[in-house]
Amino acid sequence: MTPVNLKSLSEQLNLSIATVSRALRDSHEVSEATKVRVRALASALHYEPNAYASSLRRNISKTIGVVIPKVANHFFALAINGIEEAARQSGYHVLIYLTHDDYEREMSIVQHLKGGRVDGLLMSVASGTQDFAHLRSLKDANIPIVFFDRVCAEIETAKVTTNDYESGYQATEHLIQAGCRTIAHLLISNNLSIGQFRHQGYLDALTANDQAPDPDLVMSGVMDNEQNVALIRELLLRRPDIDGIFASVERLAISAYRVCHELQRRIPEDVKIIGFSNLEAAALLDPPLSTITQPAYDIGREAAKILLRAVEKKKAVLSTQSVVLESTLFARQSTGS
Template identity: 35%
Template sequence: MAAKATLLDIATKLNITTSTVSRALNDNPRISKATKKAVLKAAKELNYQPNNIAAALRRGKSHLLGVIVPTADRAFFSSVIRGIEEISNKLNYQVIICQSYDDYDKEVETINALTNARVDGIIVSISKKTVNTDHFQKAIDKGIPVILFDRTSEKLNVNQVMIDDYRGAYEVVSHLIDQGCKRIAHFTSPVKISIYKERLRGYVDALENHGIPYDEDLVVESNLQLEDGRISMQKLLDKKISVDAVFSSSDYAAMGAMQILKEKNIKIPEEVALAGFANEPFTSFTDPTLTTVDQLSLDMGHATAEMFFKQLNDSENGHSKVQKTILKPKLIIRQTSLRKKNIK
């Protein structure tokens, strides 16, 4: 493999100093247009690639923003990433997208890699398996801003952007109750990160405030994937637990429940109403269409990126202050929960 071209190679080719080459590449006004043109031409001929890390050390800014998501192939996270990039690219920042795959060790490894790459900040939705947050604190201690979104942690004194998961759950369960449902099952996660804790709390409070007693037999824990939803629904049927609605913390698990109900010829929503959470694209195409809660993913991406750049600006001016932005979710009512006309 041929050695990478350097500033010295360009300088030698043109018989000028490396500092002149550097200034020309950075469009320094003290360098003549003729010299800049010659340097750019030589750089292209030699296939010169700038060392971004070295440049970052010189400038004090890399104009790189690291983003860590559990997985990029979910509509929610891909939409958040789009929102972050829309804001970042306008400000000449490049976004490095990384996935933790909900693996703690992978998350630690990724934080270290982004720190070594001299990113100017890290935006992250933490892994389901993350309990120890020391790796984030190490990045913060090195002067790298860390902003959390969606899945957050109270252990870190950092800026955060999230939706009001409690309110979203409360509203959807209240809607199911308004439709005549009284035995509402809840699919949740055994890993009680903030979003699932808040959705469970919203479920419990909605029942209580409508005079419906909480029944722990109606709460089923799983990883909330499609197959988990099938298993959870089947578990309720096998135990002959009376259910007239299911509120799932995940659209995928709600879809799994829908499949089982259809296979058993249980009418939706007449016998069992369904509601999910996230407003995944497929929810508007299911038969019947799925009631869910929109997490405002694009807005969350915009708000998270804006918070990062505000923090960057504030810290440069000595006015850094930790903030928490909570977005209001939107209840999307569709066919799986509209049973009012069927209530006698």
């Protein structure tokens, strides 16, 4: 069985390889008649151009990489959805890599990607990442990068985020309005920019409402869920006066629910809870969870579109192209409404 490539096509058509290639790319240097002949045979034999040969020659892979901490998280799942959609529309392929919030893995992935396997990169940095040299070096390799959600402030490029500060502020104020006097903040990891923004919103909302921020009420989560549950349990036992919880990330809100159920703390009577979450079932929880919901799909899609624009034009991505998409606060029963 002879392979079906430009060579075999050209032989059957009595044309040169060059002409067949041009015909398939609809070049104006080929007569309409030949184009018809070529296309007919190509589709009859189900010809598919070899992506790697093409990529090698054109130095373009029509592929973008997505590097995220994990996918088993509704936010990232939705974001991928948006990314894939945008990529598909522009004829791009999507390579996916999970860091599991591990710095070493993130570095090794990025290093590999510099080999030209991707034309551009979308990224949500790992919580463990402190050093950004590996990201900076992407610039040298001429691979544009766009951050989404968990951005890296130190790198000069476009970032797609939600209004983290305002959301943190709103969430906290929502708890205060609901009557909370001692509000704990469960945040992802203290070296993540979005965590810091949300935390600053929390702090500012407290002081704006004459409540003194108390570092003892701030807990930063870890990777392991069971460990988080233990930490939250300890926090609630140590500070029985806590009557409000603001969780910066879905996982911690869920864990807080578990601990409250376990400790027989009634929600919202004893403790009110609000958390960042993209959980569809949030309204079906016991009680329905008040959420700040990020436009995850749009964040992914927007980030991909910005990246693809840069890739297509072979221009660098600029910080000025950054976009902030607003989250929505859904007040439900867990905060008393």
